[in-house]
Ligand code: C2E
């Protein structure tokens with residue numbers, strides 16, 4: 001009996017120990033597996049997990065989403081590693097991973113697929129977002145790299161889901177081929193589709209041309225008249241930027257203003273527009289006599305940037321006479337970003353006597369409640385209202401309503417984009433105070449305007 005018990009104990013011990021050993025081994029394996037799923041230097045997915053993930057995403061994609069696979073590769077990585085040493089190189093790689101991860105709010109999967117090579121599958125809303133996103137990613141990656149080595153750059157290869165491949169493997173092949181092309185030029189971005197590369201290159205050339213045009217003060221200004229409707233007298237001018245490039249010809253503001261915004265050129269552009277407008281008005285001796293108000297457009301990007309606001313503040317301090325006639329136009333969306341911060345900036349700048357106008361009023365998201373918070377002097381009803389007022393009775397009612405509320409709040413109303421006599425008559429019947437538009441006067445140089453006004 002005793003022997004049987006002993007043997008049972010022995011067997012029991014062996015079984016328990018085996019189970020424990022088996023569990024330990026399994027845990028180690030799982031840990032190992034998990035560890036190899038994640039790159040220890042950057043915290044990104046391992047290449048195999050990445051490929052699996054990409055395939056799953058691509059298989060479940062719907063018609064609305066468009067995916068783009070981007071490969072980022074550091075130029076001259078070996079010599080860079082030699083210079084930086086092991087530890088700093090790891091920091092650099094981790095910074096690059098971070099730059100890629102935060103480069104957009106779009107959904108994405110990222111991996112370090114090779115020593116200095118990152119792959120990222122991004123889900124975009126539309127193809128038009130792509131160039132903007134890739135540009136920003138390239139700039140951000142270069143900025144991080146250059147914190148370690150001034151001359152360092154990275155190259156980017158891009159492939160689109162669909163035209164360039166329909167699986168993770170095919171997209172990787174296409175993007176790698178594009179990257180190899182980009183690496184020949186170093187610091188370049190190449191799309192697998194040559195047509196897209198060409199478009200991106202043109203865009204970059206336009207960006208450098210814009211930088212040069214701003215630096216060389218080649219951006220000109222024109223002035224569009226604003227009239228008081230009751231008396232028909234000219235009361236103000238809106239300053240509009242114009243750019244004519246020697247090879248590209250006339251580049252419309254709808255192209256170069258968004259470029260300036262996205263490249264951070266707006267501060268310099270505004271400084272130039274203010275300088276030119278002030279000089280032209282001074283040379284023509286119009287300020288204070290005929291012209292009581294000069295409106296200048298300020299970009300949303302600037303309004304949310306402390307340094308840009310400080311620069312405008314400094315300008316106003318140095319030009320107190322001009323400041324008194326100046327009206328700064330900000331678009332509704334700009335104001336919305338952070339309404340309290342916006343109100344603070346308005347109050348700061350108002351100390352110089354400038355007034356504020358909310359541009360394109362009605363098409364943004366601002367509610368009328370905004371007027372309680374921000375001390376604005378004027379709204380400009382967006383031209384889409386003015387233009388559909390004649391044919392659409394609802395728009396007509398809304399326009400009349402906006403004018404009425406603004407008046408009760410003692411806020412000036414400007415109707416913009418007035419193109420016909422009927423629109424003008426309607427606005428007069430609504431008691432709208434000011435208007436501008438092609439029917440009343442096109443944007444023009446001051447000398448042309450002076451002839452038209454016979455001043
Ligand atoms: P915005 O501030 O709404 O300026 C009015 C735009 O409408 C101008 O276009 C003007 O030429 C056009 N316009 C005037 N009257 C009429 C009309 O009766 N009918 C129609 N269809 N259009 C009319 P522009 O000069 O092409 O400027 C487009 C936008 O570019 C401006 O829209 C403004 O947001 C921006 N922009 C222009 N100059 C500057 C600038 O110096 N700085 C900044 N930040 N933005 C600017």
Ligand code: CA
Pocket residue numbers: 238297329359
């Ligand atoms: Ca405007």
Ligand code: CA
Pocket residue numbers: 359360380382383416
């Ligand atoms: Ca407008």
